[in-house]
Amino acid sequence: MRLTSKGRYAVMALVDLAKFNDINPVSLRDISLRQGISLDYLEQIFSKLRKKAIVQSVRGNQGGYVLNKKANEIKLTNIFDAVDEKVKTVQCKKESKKGCNGKPTKCLTHNLWDELENHINDFFEKKSLEDLIKDNIERRI
């Protein structure tokens, strides 16, 4: 089980953005330099974030991105959902009544993986961008 860098970068970039959010739009170039993330990759990520209304873009010179909601309204869930970082613990298609390995019934462990998935999603549901920023400031002091 590993977190992909797309999800990791999305959160990193948003924390960075949130810190400067009130002053000016933040350019991806700045985030790229500060966080060491490829600009092209950031563009992919922010395109998705914009489509899900997590950020807003400001075009033109001195443009960049701004948060589209308050930091406490943006949960990790929303971010991961936007960049298609999804938690997948089961083998079978969730909706289908068929189990994994082509069997007609659910496998012995299906329930367990469902529980695990919920357990993980709980974590994402609870953490907001605001929490992360606070945590970050505290650590600096």
Place this chain on the structure above:
Amino acid sequence: MRLTSKGRYAVMALVDLAKFNDINPVSLRDISLRQGISLDYLEQIFSKLRKKAIVQSVRGNQGGYVLNKKANEIKLTNIFDAVDEKVKTVQCKKESKKGCNGKPTKCLTHNLWDELENHINDFFEKKSLEDLIKDNIERRI
């Protein structure tokens, strides 16, 4: 984030095995047939489980595998550890003092991923094979 099939199969197979454990050694062939997992793949998995003393092998005709500990002493953590299914949320090497992306310090989100990792591992730490079997029997009734 996705669970790999190696981890998933390891648990499936052990639940299956645990159900017949008291009667006879359980052959991988039987598990393979019942659970729809390739025999060759099961052999890889059980080789690892045996090396970590989770199961014991009984050779020869009518042989197979038996649990090496009581079901309530086998945690998911032990199983995943044995088959190298590990939870990896951070980018950086944990031990090294260097952060990710070649930076000298930890990134903005390192703490968060650490928390996440602990959160997930808690789940694995709490669940034992016995829990799974009980859960399985309950669902049948």
Place this chain on the structure above:
DNA sequence: TATATACTTGACTAAATTAGTCAGGTTTAT
């Protein structure tokens, strides 16, 4: 209005990982 800055899009690719397969053993109960 020229132009630099910044966003936007889509296609492409190298590397890594996963999910096995395959071949050729060795051991032991009957």
Place this chain on the structure above:
DNA sequence: ATAAACCTGACTAATTTAGTCAAGTATATA
């Protein structure tokens, strides 16, 4: 003797990841 079962290591196809690259479009400001 022999068949059932375990054991080992190498190999591979498919998938996923983590980006790169090329070619734009939009707009603030001098």
